[in-house]
């Protein structure tokens with residue numbers, strides 16, 4: 001049978017796959033609000049002492065965290081002293097389906113970092129390398145305001161609902177986000193799904 005979604009799949013580079021319009025903000029944004037009502041968005045500090053321009057929170061068993069002590073995953077949200085909110089089923093299913101569609105069958109995320117970009121916020125080039133198993137891909141969901149996502153030598157313009165999956169030969173590709181431009185919505189949200197622990 002023909003794959004109805006085939007035209008939405010674009011291979012950008014070896015291991016970098018773009019699924020345009022794969023995610024539905026109408027479903028996901030209320031769930032982000034629920035998570036943030038328990039573990040609020042906060043501005044984290046990088047080891048050098050600067051604060052990140054994005055506001056962040058997490059859900060799932062592990063949340064990515066940074067402060068003066070360095071980058072790591074925490075099972076307890078240091079702000080609330082409680083576990084991170086559970087990963088909603090709609091998040092988990094979306095991440096697993098996107099990974100499978102991109103060719104990474106069996107993705108089992110235990111962490112979803114939620115990045116909130118107000119206009120002007122950005123993310124400098126970096127490699128996601130605080131995880132134990134680099135065989136699992138990363139699933140990165142864009143919601144709200146558009147953004148320019150740079151990965152390896154590619155620049156991908158991302159719109160609301162677009163999903164980038166990177167793994168295999170691209171798992172340790174350098175990536176970042178240019179400053180988000182102001183627009184019709186207050187924010188860009190990004191959901192970054194990863195397998196962080198064993």
Ligand SMILES: O=C(O)CCC(=O)C(=O)O
Pocket residue numbers: 113115123128140149175176177190192
């Ligand atoms: O916001 C994005 O699209 C990328 C976020 C990211 O790379 C990260 O949180 O590690």
Ligand SMILES: [Fe+2]
Pocket residue numbers: 126127128175
């Ligand atoms: Fe990243």
